[in-house]
Amino acid sequence: MAKLSRKCVPFTPFDKDLSKSTIAIVTAAGVHRKDQEAFNIEDDLGDLTYRLMDENVQSADMKVTHHHYDHADADKDINVVFPIDILRELVDEGFIGGIARKHIGYMGYTMRLKQMYDETAPQIAQEIDRGSRADAVILTGG
């Protein structure tokens, strides 16, 4: 792969109509379904895995496992970091066309930044690129 300069900004143009577009959420906020394995917060190096949620995921079935930000508000309302219900409202209003088939949560804290960059990030990109039907992605941290 070509080496990018430090000032290079990766940018994919968006040439669609939002009202016909499908949106996915990818969040670093440690979000996952309650029936999925929690992120490992005992590991000081951080957890490099991610969790997949489908388009029918219910906010009441979600939780946060993350030890590097105060997620008390996300515990009350996951939409503050994973706005799935808000996306649904925007579909109902016709502001966007639909919700992607896959959404992703990972835990953004890591001491293995290179590994997250080289492995986790491309894996997440591939999940979105293949089978999510997303036209664009909303990224959130905490």
Add this chain to the structure above:
Amino acid sequence: MSGIPTVLITVSPEVSAQMRPPRAMYPNGFKIGNSLGKPNMVELQKEVLKDALNLLTENTRPGSFETKEYPEYGEYHEPTRVGRK
């Protein structure tokens, strides 16, 4: 891979800037943990999300941040600063 347009909502713009995101929005003064706003403030969360999605259709400069004001959030939290060398 065909490439995926993205837009980031960040509450730590100086930290996020180091990764040169293609499009990014900073809701001014929102604290970490409140990317879209406070719990159950649905209208505010909708406004924030719409503003972020609208960046996809605007002629933004890749790598730049849009700071948006949401007085209804009602608080101001200083974002994490990145140390100057």
